[in-house]
Amino acid sequence: MSTEAVSLSPAGVKTAVVYADDYLNKLTGEKIERECKLRLEEGCTELVVDLSQTEIVNSIGVSILLGVIDVASNAGAKVVFSEVNENTVELFEMLGVNRHAAIVNRG
Amino acid sequence: MPHDNDLKIEDFHIANLKGLAEKRSKLVHTFGALAELGHEVASRSNFQETIRTSLHLILGSLGIMRGGVARYSRFEHELNMLAVRGLGDSFPLSLELCYEDERQFLTNGLAAIEVSQAAVLPFFQVYGRTFDDTRLELFLPLVIRDETVGAIFLGEKATGEPYTTYDKEIVCAMGRHIGSAIAQRNLLSEIECRSDENRKLYDDLKMTYADTVKAFAAAIDCKDKYTEGHSVRVGKYSEIIGQELGWNAEEVEGAAVAGYLHDVGKLTVERKIINAPYRINAKESAELNKHPAVGFEILAPIHHPYADVPLAAKYHHERLDGHGYPDGLYDRQIPYIAKVVNLADSFDAMTTDRPYRRRRPANEVFEDLQRNAGKQFAPEIVSAFFRGILNELNGETKEKKFRKLLGREYMEAEGLAVSLRNSLNAMTPTSNLTMISTARSA
Ligand SMILES: [Fe+2]
Ligand SMILES: [Fe+2]
Numbered sequence: 001m002s003t004e005a006v007s008l009s010p011a012g013v014k015t016a017v018v019y020a021d022d023y024l025n026k027l028t029g030e031k032i033e034r035e036c037k038l039r040l041e042e043g044c045t046e047l048v049v050d051l052s053q054t055e056i057v058n059s060i061g062v063s064i065l066l067g068v069i070d071v072a073s074n075a076g077a078k079v080v081f082s083e084v085n086e087n088t089v090e091l092f093e094m095l096g097v098n099r100h101a102a103i104v105n106r107g
Numbered sequence: 108m109p110h111d112n113d114l115k116i117e118d119f120h121i122a123n124l125k126g127l128a129e130k131r132s133k134l135v136h137t138f139g140a141l142a143e144l145g146h147e148v149a150s151r152s153n154f155q156e157t158i159r160t161s162l163h164l165i166l167g168s169l170g171i172m173r174g175g176v177a178r179y180s181r182f183e184h185e186l187n188m189l190a191v192r193g194l195g196d197s198f199p200l201s202l203e204l205c206y207e208d209e210r211q212f213l214t215n216g217l218a219a220i221e222v223s224q225a226a227v228l229p230f231f232q233v234y235g236r237t238f239d240d241t242r243l244e245l246f247l248p249l250v251i252r253d254e255t256v257g258a259i260f261l262g263e264k265a266t267g268e269p270y271t272t273y274d275k276e277i278v279c280a281m282g283r284h285i286g287s288a289i290a291q292r293n294l295l296s297e298i299e300c301r302s303d304e305n306r307k308l309y310d311d312l313k314m315t316y317a318d319t320v321k322a323f324a325a326a327i328d329c330k331d332k333y334t335e336g337h338s339v340r341v342g343k344y345s346e347i348i349g350q351e352l353g354w355n356a357e358e359v360e361g362a363a364v365a366g367y368l369h370d371v372g373k374l375t376v377e378r379k380i381i382n383a384p385y386r387i388n389a390k391e392s393a394e395l396n397k398h399p400a401v402g403f404e405i406l407a408p409i410h411h412p413y414a415d416v417p418l419a420a421k422y423h424h425e426r427l428d429g430h431g432y433p434d435g436l437y438d439r440q441i442p443y444i445a446k447v448v449n450l451a452d453s454f455d456a457m458t459t460d461r462p463y464r465r466r467r468p469a470n471e472v473f474e475d476l477q478r479n480a481g482k483q484f485a486p487e488i489v490s491a492f493f494r495g496i497l498n499e500l501n502g503e504t505k506e507k508k509f510r511k512l513l514g515r516e517y518m519e520a521e522g523l524a525v526s527l528r529n530s531l532n533a534m535t536p537t538s539n540l541t542m543i544s545t546a547r548s549a
Contacts, residue, residue, distance in 0.1 A: 026160060059140035059167030060160065063192065066172055066265060070193045094133055095170025096266030 015046040017082075020054045024061030036068045040075045047072055048104075052083030062095060069100045080104055137277050140168030144281055148288045155189065161285045162190045165259065168281070169274050173241065173262035177202070178289050179255050184209070186258050193262065194241050205229050212248035212255050217282055219275040220246045245270055247278055249286035256289040313412060317364075324367040327374060331381045337455055340512050342366030344451035344492070347508060351491035351498075352447075361413025362447055368416060369423045369448045372402030384462040399424055400433050415444040423448040426483040438485075446485045450476070450492060453483070458513055469513075469520040477530040486534050493531045500524045 016039035021028040036047050047068065051057075057065070065081075072079045079101040084092065089105075092098045144164045147157055162176050173193030177186035186202045204212075208230040222243050225231040231238070231246075242263050249257040259282050264270065270278075324338035331337065345366030349359040373381060376398055380391045387395065402420030411417070422445035425431035427438045431449075457472045467475075473493070480486040498504050500523065510518050 026163060059136065059143065060163040061167065062170060063163040063167035066166065066170065067192055070172060090132060091136060094136070096264060096268075097170060099267065100265060 013046050014042075014044045015048060016042075016044045017048040017050055019050045019052075022053050022055050024051075024054050024057045024064070026060045026064075029061050029064035033064050033068055033071075036079075037071060040072060040077055045077045046080065047077060048080045048082050050082050051085070051088060054088065055085065057088050057091060062091070062097065065097060066100075069097075073100070078102070082106070137168045140164045141277070141280060141284075144284045148284045154288070154292050157288055158189045158285070161281070161288070162192060165261070165278065165281050165285075166192060169270075169277060170265040171261050171263070172265055173243075175260045176257065176285060177260070178257045178292075179204075179249075181255075189257075194260070198237060198241055199234075202230070202234055209255060212258075213250060213253065215248060215250070217248065217250045217279055217286065219270070219278050220248070221270070222246055245275070245278065247282045249282055249289060251283070251286040251290045254290070256286050256293060259285065316412060320364050320367050323371060327368075327370050330373060330378060334455075334459060334461075337459070338367050338370055340455045340459075341369055341448060341451045343508060343512060344454055345447050347495040348447050348451060348488060348491050351495045352488070357413065361411075361416065362444065364411070364413055365416050365419035365444050365448050366451055368402070368406060369420050369452060370398060370402065371405050371420060372398030372400065374405070375401050382462075386463055396424070396432050415442055418442040419444040419448045421445070423452055425449065427485060428482045431483075443485075446488055450484050450488050454492070458517070469517055469523055470526055473523075473527055473530060477534060480534055490531060490534050493527050493534075497524060497527050497531065500527070 016036075018032055018035050018039070020032055024032075032049065036049070039047060049065070049068070069079050080103075081092070081097075081101055082104045084103050084105060089098075089103060092103060144161055147160050147164070150157070158176050162174060165171065166174050175188050175191035175194050175198070177188045179186050183201075184204050186204065188198075188200050188202075191198065208228055211228055222231065222238050222245065225246065226235065238260075243260050244263055245259075245261040247259040247261070248255055249259065259278070261270075261278065264274075321339075324342065327338045328335055342363045343366070346359055346363040349362035354362065373395075376395055380387060380395055383391065399421050403417050406417035406420050409417075419442065421433070422431075422436065422441050425434065425436045425441045425445060426449075427441070427446075429435050429437040454472065454476065457475065458466050458469070460466050476484065476489050476492070480489040496509055499507055499509050500518070
């Protein structure tokens, strides 16, 4: 997991990209959660969680991502999940995760 | 009419393939979470971690935005939060239950309660506002084997839909796992607490016993004005010997007690014989010589935490060569503890003033002990005793026990350390000779 340099769009949206590992479980999930909170404290208004490396998201992963969404919305920021594989998209739709965060797949 | 999301066997006949696929993956997802939860609870890892993970699994399995797990304290009548997610800082860390709540939860059993429908219960009246603010929708009292052990609080689902019967069943199944983990933990704490109480009780008893023993020793010594403090000193010397013999703490305590009580039989001997300011005659001597057997009779019915205390009293006047009393036992027939007390007793007799003679000089006493090793005393016990004294003389002990008991002057007799070391070497098998002299002269 790593974070790309925070970029500032012309519209004044401060975006941070956080990269998740191949398997999103408690250990890796909590690392992402901490990273996201840090970025929010730095004033980011958009968090992009890149799931391109992530093959499986289990229940713990979902719980953590919902936590990220909650913390972000309390801070007035929005969350984007990018490069999400088909299975995970299906899971997000089934559980309603997609109602709270945009899913953006470029590929 | 069944809710849209309820999974029924009939559903599988409906030719809605997409719906079926979605339901199947939902099943796979939730059962995956259930399996993981079962594994987590059974793993016996850190309890707090287990609860935190369990909360993640419940929230993640159904896509629930927020929630918490609490443990119920039946003594404080409080639900104490063990893990929370997304409930905010204003959510209380402990929530009180009244008698009516407890009763209702028990009747309800392990079944989900919809917060919006539960306003009749005092609990939901008291905390209703907080629950509204945190958007709590479901409350699950964790009732395990007719006992409330905790509760689960759950917020809104990410889908924005209400909880279905299926969801509630999943929540209950997971709740049962979490409840069992809490119940197991409670049981463990109770056992720990009990064993802790037992230990304290045992320590108290031991202290009471030690006080009683000291009181007895004082009573014995009180009777003999010339040998004041004799029992206490014999106890202390026996303790030192036990330590030098490498005994464990319990055995060393036992040696001290045996020393304290060795002359308890003297309580029944006439005071005028004990306090006779002259060498007593044969008849008086016979009377005095009953004290070991009488001591045994006094001590035997008492349950001592240490073995052999009564035997120490009975045989502390026996000698290795069989010339002792009351039974004229030989070396191996004499209980070891009695041999220890015998040396301590003899040493104190030689190093304290008696009405008919002054105490003997230290060097002479040690020579005497060495000479009698193998006749009256067990040689290895004499060696152990000498080592104890030498350790103190060489400044290797923090507490100066001998100096306290015998006086600084007595212990500073010229050449004492050297003659003790010589005696020790003379009594020690050759193979250890070099080792001891090197160690001591260093
Ligand atoms: Fe005696
Ligand atoms: Fe004695």
